[in-house]
Amino acid sequence: MAKQLDYHTLRAIFTRFQDAEPEPKGELDHVNVYTLVVAVALSAQATDAGVNRATKELFKIADTPQKMLDLGEEGLIEHIKTIGLYRNKAKNVIKLSRILVEDYGGEVPNSRAALQSLPGVGRKTANVVLNMWWRQPAQAVDTHIFRVGNRSGIAPGKDVDAVERAIEDHIPADFQLHAHHWLILHGRYHCKARKPMCGTCIIRDLCKFEDKNL
Template sequence: MAKQLDYHTIRQVFDRFHEAEPEPKGELEHLNAYTLVVAVALSAQATDAGVNKATKALFEIADTPQKMLDLGEEGLTQHIKSIGLYRNKAKNVMRLSRILVEEYGGEVPNSRAALESLPGVGRKTANVVLNMWWGYPSQAVDTHIFRVGNRTGIAPGKDVIAVERAIEDNVPVDFARHAHHWLILHGRYICKARKPACPACLIRDLCPFEEKTEVS
């Protein structure tokens, strides 16, 4: 775990991220708040690309909670069986769809507590939905962001909640909305777990990570 970077260095980091990609986007494909909830819930222990492949046809016929209930658990299972843990995920999607219909009028609630009360929706999923759909500056910490936060000193922490709070506390507010997308994309494509692509890194000179890969 690297030492916490100072404010001015963190500001430089996000200035560079912003210059390279002013409007970073999440890679899960969705049509509305409901399909975003479903996609994020399905993405646990799966790749975004794998989820997108499975949900393309699914969302064409079931883009609301009621349509998902009409499709039924077996129908849903046939669409998502290429995704890990698909049977348990199918049960959760059906349960959360029923709750949305019966308790929220078929609409997705926009409070973290209400979202977290849905089956298969944890804090990370709730934060992704709040950020991507409603533009709230919530920070969804996954394995990529946890790694980047600790390696770089942008947001060091012993667990995901600590890293989430460090991002909220230390990232300048004008970068907060997109912070989690910049960090996740950086972790996914540059600051990778086994062999980070340090020679291609925008923030190499600002990063205190001691085991940088050599310039090629």
């Protein structure tokens, strides 16, 4: 675990991220906030690309909680059976859809506590939805962010909660909205787990990763 970088270094890093990608986007396809919740819930231990393939046709016929209930668990499974843990995920999607219909009038709530109370929706999923849909500076820490944060010194922490706090406490406020997307994309395409592309990394001179692959 690298030592926490200072404010000025963090500002320089995120300025470079911003210059390279001013408006970073999440890569999960969705058509409204409900389908975003479903897509993120399905993405646990699965790739975004795999989820997008499965939901392409699903969201054409089930883009509201009631339509998902009308489709039913077995109908949902037919669309998502290429995704890992699909049976358990299907159960959770049907359960959360029923709760949204019965308790929230079919609308997705915009509070972290309410989102986390839904089956299959943890803190990471809630933070993704809050950030992507309601543009709150919520930090959804996945394996990419955990790796980048610890390797580089951007947001070191022993667990995902500690990394989330490090981002919130240390990254300059004007970069908070897009911070988790910049870090995810950097980890997915540059600071890879096995073969980090340090030689072409735009922050290599500022990063504290001791085993840089140059």
